[in-house]
Amino acid sequence: MLSAILVKEWLKIRWAWLGLLALHLGMLGYLYLVVRHQFRVEHSEMIWYWAFELRRLLYEPIQYLPLISGVLIAATQFGPEMIGGRFRLSLHLPLRGDLLVWSWVAFGALMGAVLALLDAFALYWIIGRWFPREAAVSAVLTALPWLLGGWVGYFGATLALLEPAVARRLVYLGLSAAFLALLFQHRGYQEYDQVLPVLIAVALLFIPAVILPAHRCRHRG
Amino acid sequence: MTARLARWSLLLLTVFLLAVWWPLLKDLLFEYRYGKTDLFYSPVIERFVYKELLGEGHRFIYRDQDGNDYDRQTFETLIPFIYYKNMELWGKLPLRLAGQRFDKAQIQAERQVLELEPVELPGHAPRIQLFPLLEANPGRARLRFPEDILRSGERLTFINSDANRIDPELTRVFTAALTEAGFAWPVQAVFGRVSILKAFDAGYFFLDQAGDLFQLRRVDGVPEVTPVPLPDGLAVRHVKVAENKRGDFLGLVLTEDGRLFLLTQDEARRNASGLTPLALPGYDPETMALKILFNPLYRTAIYSDQREIMAVAMDRQFEPIERYARTMAMAEPRLVDRLWEALVPFSLDLRDPDARHFRLNLKLHGPLALPAIGAALILARLLLWRRGLHSLSMAPSLLLVALTGLYGLIAIALIPPEPSNPGEAAAADQRRMAMERDAT
Numbered sequence: 001m002l003s004a005i006l007v008k009e010w011l012k013i014r015w016a017w018l019g020l021l022a023l024h025l026g027m028l029g030y031l032y033l034v035v036r037h038q039f040r041v042e043h044s045e046m047i048w049y050w051a052f053e054l055r056r057l058l059y060e061p062i063q064y065l066p067l068i069s070g071v072l073i074a075a076t077q078f079g080p081e082m083i084g085g086r087f088r089l090s091l092h093l094p095l096r097g098d099l100l101v102w103s104w105v106a107f108g109a110l111m112g113a114v115l116a117l118l119d120a121f122a123l124y125w126i127i128g129r130w131f132p133r134e135a136a137v138s139a140v141l142t143a144l145p146w147l148l149g150g151w152v153g154y155f156g157a158t159l160a161l162l163e164p165a166v167a168r169r170l171v172y173l174g175l176s177a178a179f180l181a182l183l184f185q186h187r188g189y190q191e192y193d194q195v196l197p198v199l200i201a202v203a204l205l206f207i208p209a210v211i212l213p214a215h216r217c218r219h220r221g
Numbered sequence: 222m223t224a225r226l227a228r229w230s231l232l233l234l235t236v237f238l239l240a241v242w243w244p245l246l247k248d249l250l251f252e253y254r255y256g257k258t259d260l261f262y263s264p265v266i267e268r269f270v271y272k273e274l275l276g277e278g279h280r281f282i283y284r285d286q287d288g289n290d291y292d293r294q295t296f297e298t299l300i301p302f303i304y305y306k307n308m309e310l311w312g313k314l315p316l317r318l319a320g321q322r323f324d325k326a327q328i329q330a331e332r333q334v335l336e337l338e339p340v341e342l343p344g345h346a347p348r349i350q351l352f353p354l355l356e357a358n359p360g361r362a363r364l365r366f367p368e369d370i371l372r373s374g375e376r377l378t379f380i381n382s383d384a385n386r387i388d389p390e391l392t393r394v395f396t397a398a399l400t401e402a403g404f405a406w407p408v409q410a411v412f413g414r415v416s417i418l419k420a421f422d423a424g425y426f427f428l429d430q431a432g433d434l435f436q437l438r439r440v441d442g443v444p445e446v447t448p449v450p451l452p453d454g455l456a457v458r459h460v461k462v463a464e465n466k467r468g469d470f471l472g473l474v475l476t477e478d479g480r481l482f483l484l485t486q487d488e489a490r491r492n493a494s495g496l497t498p499l500a501l502p503g504y505d506p507e508t509m510a511l512k513i514l515f516n517p518l519y520r521t522a523i524y525s526d527q528r529e530i531m532a533v534a535m536d537r538q539f540e541p542i543e544r545y546a547r548t549m550a551m552a553e554p555r556l557v558d559r560l561w562e563a564l565v566p567f568s569l570d571l572r573d574p575d576a577r578h579f580r581l582n583l584k585l586h587g588p589l590a591l592p593a594i595g596a597a598l599i600l601a602r603l604l605l606w607r608r609g610l611h612s613l614s615m616a617p618s619l620l621l622v623a624l625t626g627l628y629g630l631i632a633i634a635l636i637p638p639e640p641s642n643p644g645e646a647a648a649a650d651q652r653r654m655a656m657e658r659d660a661t
Binding site: 206 | 223224230233288353368370635
């Protein structure tokens, strides 16, 4: 049963996910070219000075990429389910409703995590190509809140899409937006190092939370 | 069961987000523009004088420590070494003070400012530990960045910035130079000022495993190592380097126990007693920004956190003459601050004024918030009752409101309990309809 569910989820999101994979590869390629261009037109020691002392982030073009991906995966996964009451039909499968929803979001989150891992490794490699390893590690640490933004975006969109009542949808969107806004407040590198474990712990609350709209959908008169 | 767990997860998430956004929202809605008090020691009246913004617009006061008010121009004439350019414009140079005569050149020669802010201290800001070691004798008017950067650890590794590769020769030469000087590897900390916009380059100060301090400069391409003698028992926490051709001091040395010393510019004058101690009662480097003003007659240390400002006026030998402390106008809580805090029992401050790192500092608002918690509890009970909950079933939600006040009330209003069975939902609907009937 579980494998059938996962196959169904893959069939739902495959084109969107492959499109996102192409978008990520395209943006990472763009980032590679941007950094390369900088080192062609400026002296390398000046770019190092900007990066280390003036705290300029050369890799900011990819900051919203995980967020866009999270929202799009959720939209392709749960958007069609909400049309014509298909979602309520799915909840009558011979599997506990909460386990069913968790298996869906586990699959979606996993597919988002694959893209996030790609971003992290590519960022390390691109920055490490022109900077010492300390800067490459710093870039990945700086990008961690952006990757968490992908998680929040995915679960925020999932909550809003599964929720049957419009007013409650707005509540979920508001909460997700408030969380996301906390993750993009940086003025330089690694400013979230100390606070990120707390933010990750709070973001884990989304996992049990996604059951509520499914429960409301099922028990709605 | 999982639906209840889901709701409580959302409630906790809502409370957390409200607690973080509460202070941020206040800053957005009721911005604070007062700024810190400007405090000086007047060589004219030999009293402390200060300038302070009291409110909206340009409500400045210019006052001395005895409460005498001045107009702006008179105030500036009380601190003529600060406003010496205005003194020149107003024809008041040369100055005659304490039986001495000071012209513009003399004033300029003796003016110096040393500063140390909490955000500069290790642990208060993230820092990629790579440092460009400038050529101290560039043979031209301005300093320039080298094509390599220094990584410290078990040795000094130089990385060429063009090739992004280790330079083995520079690495060997500079590591050997520090080893020969008696450096105990690995490097514990590196201090210095990374800039080419300075009068000269003093290189970097390296703290070794034994707690000894060494100054390393690159002079004509080769290393020049100068051990910095430290008094016994002094554990260095931070060295603030401020290359300035004027003045006798290169910077400040902060110790692990919070004492502060001036570091002599002239290497020949640095000996075991060469660090000049500063007696600064009440100085807390974690939270206080420090400024030391030098003029031809006095040295004044001024240090302040977000509330208090303190100052010590010293003679040229750094012997304290007079001390002063006051609570700044910016520390006086505004009505909106009091109201904002009274509405909720706590808040989580994401921003720390003394650090670049984001932190979630819990700020408890104390008994001030009790009335708002009481009001939130009444409203929460009404809200839950309208949804048809019995006293026992509303207890967990009320406990949340009792602990989190308005945050909890907003959370349960946004995400109310789900009716556990259709009968309960119908009862809630009937109760709601009855209330609406009564209201009409």
